[in-house]
Amino acid sequence: MVITRRWAVFLTAVGVWTWVIWPRFAVAIYKDERSFDGGTPTAFLWVHAVLIAASLAIGTTVGVLGIRAWRAARAKV
Numbered sequence: 001m002v003i004t005r006r007w008a009v010f011l012t013a014v015g016v017w018t019w020v021i022w023p024r025f026a027v028a029i030y031k032d033e034r035s036f037d038g039g040t041p042t043a044f045l046w047v048h049a050v051l052i053a054a055s056l057a058i059g060t061t062v063g064v065l066g067i068r069a070w071r072a073a074r075a076k077v
Helices: 005-031 043-076
Strands: none
Touching (some): 005 043
């Protein structure tokens, strides 16, 4: 499969964007009053933690694919 440089940049940008946005969202969820009930994590926190972890994993994968595609495209020029 051949990915153009333009797509490689897009994929890398998506990976970076994911790492800019989701950690900030994690902090907001952690500080939310619904996250803990008497010091015990609630389902609200756990559901969002799983969502955040999955999104960061997918974003990392997409970013790595973008970097690899950029390097492959550069090597062909």
